Amino acid sequence: xxxxxxxxxxxxxxxxxxxxxxxxxxxxxxxxxxxxxxxxxxxxxxxxxxxxxxxxxxxxxxxxxxxxxxxxxxxxxxxxxxxxxxxxxxxxxxxxxxxxxxxxxxxxxxxxxxxxxxxxxxxxxxxxxxxxxxxxxxxxxxxxxxxxxxxxxxxx
Numbered sequence: 779x780x781x782x783x784x785x786x787x788x789x790x791x792x793x794x795x796x797x798x799x800x801x802x803x804x805x806x807x808x809x810x811x812x813x814x815x816x817x818x819x820x821x822x823x824x825x826x827x828x829x830x831x832x833x834x835x836x837x838x839x840x841x842x843x844x845x846x847x848x849x850x851x852x853x854x855x856x857x858x859x860x861x862x863x864x865x866x867x868x869x870x871x872x873x874x875x876x877x878x879x880x881x882x883x884x885x886x887x888x889x890x891x892x893x894x895x896x897x898x899x900x901x902x903x904x905x906x907x908x909x910x911x912x913x914x915x916x917x918x919x920x921x922x923x924x925x926x927x928x929x930x931x932x933x934x
Contacts, residue, residue, distance in 0.1 A: 780828060783811060787819055788829065788934055795832075846893050846923040847900040849907060850886035852879075852916040858888055861914050865890050868910070870903050885917055897922060 780788070786809050795801035806816040823829045853861045858876055865888065866874035874890040890907060894900040904920055 780823070783809065783815075784819055784823060784828070785934065787816060788823075791820070791832070792934070844895060845897045845900045846891070847897070847904065847920040848923075849890045849892055849900075849904045849918065849920050851888040851890070851907070851911060851918045852885040853888045853911065853914050854916070855887065857914045861911055862888055864910055865907055868907065870894075871907075886919070892920075 787805070790805045790808060796804045798804050800813070802816050802820075803813040806813040809816065820829070820832065824832065851861075851865075862874055862876055865871055868890075870892060872891045872893060874888070876887055877889055879885055879887050892900050892903045892907075894903060900920065900922070904918070908915055908918060
């Protein structure tokens, strides 16, 4: 369970951290608690799964990544954990996860987001993934973004 301070921390951070040299100190100051308490509470909420992650969410278009492709892969179910870990460890993969197939039309069960400045760059990176997966890859595709959607997490 969370208390009023945990809830206030969640609300204070859900739209992003302040762009200052010591963001947790700034948030703690706004809430009237010690910075160490703010960091301890956030760490505890991460450890217990109350919050899933604290991380940067870059604007890919603003940093020059205008070709964004969700690469999708058909990998044998018995190999997906190992394959997913290997693909997710690649520096150019921003997120990688397993999804259920929707047979017969959708055989893909491994998804990996790849960004680049051109579609050819994304295709080249997808080839690196294909080489890594080797014979474990039975089929694949790339779904390129066609428009920008506003991203936001759950709000309380």
